[in-house]
Amino acid sequence: MTEPLYKEVRAKLLTSITDGAWPQGTALPSEAALASKYGVSVGTLRKAVDELVLEKVLLRQQGRGTFVAPHNFDRTLQDFFRLRHSDGVLRFPEVSTLNLRRQVADAETAARLHLAPGSRVIRIINQLGIKGTPVVLDEVFLPAARFEGLTLELFRNRPGTIYHLYQSRFGVNVLRGEEHIRACRAGAREARMLGISRGVPMLEIERISLTYYDVPVEWRRSRAHTGDHHYVSDLG
Amino acid sequence: MTEPLYKEVRAKLLTSITDGAWPQGTALPSEAALASKYGVSVGTLRKAVDELVLEKVLLRQQGRGTFVAPHNFDRTLQDFFRLRHSDGVLRFPEVSTLNLRRQVADAETAARLHLAPGSRVIRIINQLGIKGTPVVLDEVFLPAARFEGLTLELFRNRPGTIYHLYQSRFGVNVLRGEEHIRACRAGAREARMLGISRGVPMLEIERISLTYYDVPVEWRRSRAHTGDHHYVSDLG
DNA sequence: AAGTGGTCTAGACCACCAT
DNA sequence: TGGTGGTCTAGACCACTTA
Numbered sequence: 001m002t003e004p005l006y007k008e009v010r011a012k013l014l015t016s017i018t019d020g021a022w023p024q025g026t027a028l029p030s031e032a033a034l035a036s037k038y039g040v041s042v043g044t045l046r047k048a049v050d051e052l053v054l055e056k057v058l059l060r061q062q063g064r065g066t067f068v069a070p071h072n073f074d075r076t077l078q079d080f081f082r083l084r085h086s087d088g089v090l091r092f093p094e095v096s097t098l099n100l101r102r103q104v105a106d107a108e109t110a111a112r113l114h115l116a117p118g119s120r121v122i123r124i125i126n127q128l129g130i131k132g133t134p135v136v137l138d139e140v141f142l143p144a145a146r147f148e149g150l151t152l153e154l155f156r157n158r159p160g161t162i163y164h165l166y167q168s169r170f171g172v173n174v175l176r177g178e179e180h181i182r183a184c185r186a187g188a189r190e191a192r193m194l195g196i197s198r199g200v201p202m203l204e205i206e207r208i209s210l211t212y213y214d215v216p217v218e219w220r221r222s223r224a225h226t227g228d229h230h231y232v233s234d235l236g
Numbered sequence: 237m238t239e240p241l242y243k244e245v246r247a248k249l250l251t252s253i254t255d256g257a258w259p260q261g262t263a264l265p266s267e268a269a270l271a272s273k274y275g276v277s278v279g280t281l282r283k284a285v286d287e288l289v290l291e292k293v294l295l296r297q298q299g300r301g302t303f304v305a306p307h308n309f310d311r312t313l314q315d316f317f318r319l320r321h322s323d324g325v326l327r328f329p330e331v332s333t334l335n336l337r338r339q340v341a342d343a344e345t346a347a348r349l350h351l352a353p354g355s356r357v358i359r360i361i362n363q364l365g366i367k368g369t370p371v372v373l374d375e376v377f378l379p380a381a382r383f384e385g386l387t388l389e390l391f392r393n394r395p396g397t398i399y400h401l402y403q404s405r406f407g408v409n410v411l412r413g414e415e416h417i418r419a420c421r422a423g424a425r426e427a428r429m430l431g432i433s434r435g436v437p438m439l440e441i442e443r444i445s446l447t448y449y450d451v452p453v454e455w456r457r458s459r460a461h462t463g464d465h466h467y468v469s470d471l472g
Numbered sequence: 473a474a475g476t477g478g479t480c481t482a483g484a485c486c487a488c489c490a491t
Numbered sequence: 492t493g494g495t496g497g498t499c500t501a502g503a504c505c506a507c508t509t510a
Contacts, residue, residue, distance in 0.1 A: 004480090005479075005480070027495090030494075040480080040481090044480060044481080046496090046497090060496065061488090062489080063489035063490080063494080064489060064495065065494090066495090066496075080471050175472055177471040178468065178469070178470055179468070180320075180466040180468055180469075181417065181439065181462075181466055181467040181468075182462040182465075183437035183439050183461075184419075201420055201421055202437070203419050203439075207471070225419075226417075230416040231416070231417040232414065232417075233415040233416075234412065234413075234414055235316050235412055235445075236315050236410075236411055241498075241499070242498080263476090266475075267476080276499080276500090278501085280499060280500080282477090283498085296476095296478090297476085297477075297507090297508085298477045299477065299478095299507035299508035299509080300476065300507080300508060300509080301475090301508095302476090
């Protein structure tokens, strides 16, 4: 019994969530109900929920209830889009999906996504613009097994963000990610697609996106032209 | 009375901290003592402290006490050094301070540090190496008024990290920061100092460092060569 | 052994939202 | 009006550190 009670409750809540016990959009049982269900006091139940709220797994709304946190525009923009225009304003990018196809993962992609060699992945190419100017070329890799039925049309005509689509349509909930950034030169493709010269310095940004229990579910490699933009990173 | 009690307690704790009521290294009064001092229950006092611990203003150690959080190597390395070698290992960089001088802030520096035009700043040039290879050239600007008595010798012979020096010697406690990253080309100076060719793509990283109440206390501009290194950013 | 923070409880009351 | 989460209390007991 070295583990605190509220940690056990947190774990139980998390398994219920990942098992889909409380579908997208519906409220969890009330705190009192959950407390009695798990045989703990409300204070202990709340401490478990506190942690999950901090990790953005759950969302509390006073007077309404507690929900599995939805992936709306705000969340994607604030937490998963780090490019900002030089004028300082944070804008949602215009996404054009150029291509979607299924293929066998190469060694690196398989490694990043913790897939067995030879597994199939979906590869999607996007161009992102800000204020009408193309700024980013995106290459997204998804494990095909988790995203069965994903098509170019679905991807293009989704009502919300990409991560909302993952969540609502495939039950894949992206919670956090890690990006690795290097400097590189624009190649022929970047030059053509972004209207810049070959050799111009760019950011190469790799992202691994994680779901519950830190399981990787998306890998992307982007190239961003930082002429009128910069990447923002918070420290501390 | 729309503000919760624990928020008021948090504010009182914070003013005591910034007023230097509990000097570096000594423990705060016990939670029971603080609770009775502020006339609240221990639970409420703990909730106020919880927030300050989350913001890394305070550090709790079970059985020992609660302290103003010290700026040790771990904190600097984990929270304020985002460059990592390609082998994935996070190493503390070797810092060589090349130059320190006082000067009048130019317009941009004054703006970043919220200083009146014409204020004096200290400008420090560092070269950072990882595994013996020079990787970063650093230009650090500090408001001279807050760092009176800072000398090149002090800077070079400090026992711990730069931020520990700020904290212990000048009472300047860096809590968080924001970095802006752009791609650039190595100029003559970078080429010479880092042993690379002119024109090689690099990261230009600007950092603004904040203390209590988000007051800026340091501004730096770095150029990093990402041949064998990358910048790591956490999302979510 | 004494003192610290960490966990857990039970209950009262408040603020907010839906109906 | 009834139900939800949010605040606050008072007290018991546990885990850890120091002496």
